[in-house]
Amino acid sequence: MLALQISSMKLFMNQLLATDAFDLFLLQEAVITTANTYTIDGRMNRDFFSKEELENGSCPYEFQPWSEIRGLCFHLIKGKHTPLFFKFILQLNPQKAAALLKDHADADFSAIKSLVLSIRYDGSKAILTTATAQHTFVLSREADLIWDKALCAYLASREIPFEIL
Numbered sequence: 001m002l003a004l005q006i007s008s009m010k011l012f013m014n015q016l017l018a019t020d021a022f023d024l025f026l027l028q029e030a031v032i033t034t035a036n037t038y039t040i041d042g043r044m045n046r047d048f049f050s051k052e053e054l055e056n057g058s059c060p061y062e063f064q065p066w067s068e069i070r071g072l073c074f075h076l077i078k079g080k081h082t083p084l085f086f087k088f089i090l091q092l093n094p095q096k097a098a099a100l101l102k103d104h105a106d107a108d109f110s111a112i113k114s115l116v117l118s119i120r121y122d123g124s125k126a127i128l129t130t131a132t133a134q135h136t137f138v139l140s141r142e143a144d145l146i147w148d149k150a151l152c153a154y155l156a157s158r159e160i161p162f163e164i165l
Contacts, residue, residue: 002148006126006160010057016088016119018151021158026063026092032076033085040069042089080101088119089135092147100150101143107155111138115147128162 006012015021027042042063057075078081092100092115101109116131130151132144155162 003165004128006163023067024093024096025066028089031087034083052126086121090117111136112143
């Protein structure tokens, strides 16, 4: 697990809400507090889709892709006032996570359920925290270290400045 503090909120918010920088994630949960508090459960409601849509892959993931809900979150946050609080729990797209871990094939990552990124803004600063969700207890922290290193490299490649806490 790694905690990072974002150094440039304006740049980060632009990357998060107005570009495709985080579109390789799925949204597990969002909580946005402005004049009201909005809570979004990112879990896909399969009952909403027709049988044909499900068979055609309209709902391939357990959670909503960030790219499909980012605009709604942007709409809830934008305005004259800075949000009082927000929290986004994101999960790296399962194919991307599998590819990242596969590059380190010397270890068994079958117990890894997902690679998680928590983004928490408290009204003045944003803290990003990594985590690895697992199906069962695992002694090895190798997947955590791989995910931490990959996220830092990704943020640097997108020129998002951060400080490791």
